Amino acid sequence: MSPKIQLGQVSKAYETPQGPLLAVEDVTLAVEEGEFFALLGPSGCGKSTLLRLIARLLRPTAGEITIRRSTGATRPQTALVFQEYALFPWRSVLDNIAFGLEMRRVPRGAREQVARELVRRMGLQGFEDRYPHQLSGGMRQRVGIARALAQDPEVLLMDEPFAAVDAQTRTVLQEELLRIWEEDKKTVVYVTHSIEEAIYLGDRIALMSVRPRRVKEVFEVGLPRPRKLEMRGWPHFSALALKIWASLRDEVERGMRGGESAP
Amino acid sequence: MRRRWRAPWWLSPLLVLAAWEAASVAGWLRRDYFPPPSALVGNYRALVGEEELLRHVGATLGRLGVAFVLAAVPGVLLGLGMGLVRPARLLLEPFVSGLYAIPKIALLPLIMLVMGIGEPALIVTASITAFFQITVSTMAGVLQVEPVLLEAARNYGATGHRLFFRVILPAVLPHIFTGLRLGLGLALILVIAVEITAAQTGLGFLIWHAWQVFRVEHMYCTFGVIGAIGLAITHGLEALGAVLMPWREAVWRPR
């Protein structure tokens, strides 16, 4: 079967007052159906831009992106968990989660049921009627994830969802995400800064480089499913982490020397 | 956590009145120009009796209400239109920004020329300032909607009227409200101004009349009534905003 998501020589340039800025350069990738695909890279390498391209919020300047539709599916193709949360300030937690369903004219009763179930799974009980400004950063991101899961999309796109929470909460949320993912093995593209997170969650890891902004290398994780916390102590885990770090280090250093200027 | 003490809204007016009273009683202020507030309190009865204060309050509030509605409805619509439709914005923005700066009371003679002398000319003159304020605030609000919220709306399937009513309008509502609050205040100022210039009723007329018959106390009492109306408008709209937009942290209330 053909891949679920296919990117062929995709480039994206932003128009800026200083001229076009290449945020993604000539990326070719294939993500398989049911795969948990991690995108790893230093700040500014174009990860968010790539997710927005897949979500069709941006048009590629060159190249092509195809998402294979499952036959007869009426669910949305993608749901994006935004790095900036992007919750609607005027909607309560429950109404934020149900937003996508409401746009699809799912009756109130049915969408409330879905939203309440996600409130439970994301540990947001007691906060159903709060507004986003009354929540901590970690809770806001959980609402963002719940809003995406409520869509039951064919492809779940997540942009550094746990970057803003403390390490303990992150571990709990990662386990919860894996548990949810094991239920239906949805295709996931997951952006992260963290090598450990990418290995712990992902089937494959694409390492993005800063100059040029493209996929530098793709790593097979090769750990069994379901993932267990103790796998982080396995020799294979740390060996892979080291290998990725060796490749990533050049990029981080290059990024710090000013990734913005033209090559 | 201990709640921070907040000065009640009446504290600063009370302090000013007390200082004024003291200065007037001590003879530092000329009593016939600056009568002490205590002497003015009794004057309200005279104002209600001799000058039919309530009738004038009614006239001013009536003009204010009509002028405000005349400003608010087209102002919000035009502001939304200019914010949402780029060509409309590019076309109209120079006019709006240019006219925004002209003191609208200066238009009264022209408007009376066109519309004839009478109520409609007064009310239209009073409403124009508020109209521009509301238009500009609403347009600025549309332009300030966070792009990432629009992206989220799109990604989660909002299009057409649902995009407008469930995303854009609630996002702009706080700005519309600010525009309405400023607009209503401006409309009050302008109503008083046109009444001073060209009316036989209303609080503005009353001030002018008090000057003509040299009843300084009447003048101050009328100021007091106008101030009270301004205060009620501002706090009333703020309270309404808090009810309509419970998600919004109070931005305006001094903290």
Ligand SMILES: Nc1ncnc2c1ncn2[C@@H]1O[C@H](COP(=O)(O)OP(=O)(O)OP(=O)(O)O)[C@@H](O)[C@H]1O
């Ligand atoms: N709307 C935009 N207009 C112009 N330039 C942009 C825009 N969005 C992003 N960029 C630039 O494109 C490049 C890639 O940005 P992007 O947000 O995709 O990076 P990222 O990998 O997600 O970074 P981070 O890890 O910090 O979130 C950066 O240099 C950024 O400054």
Ligand SMILES: [Mg+2]
């Ligand atoms: Mg990013």
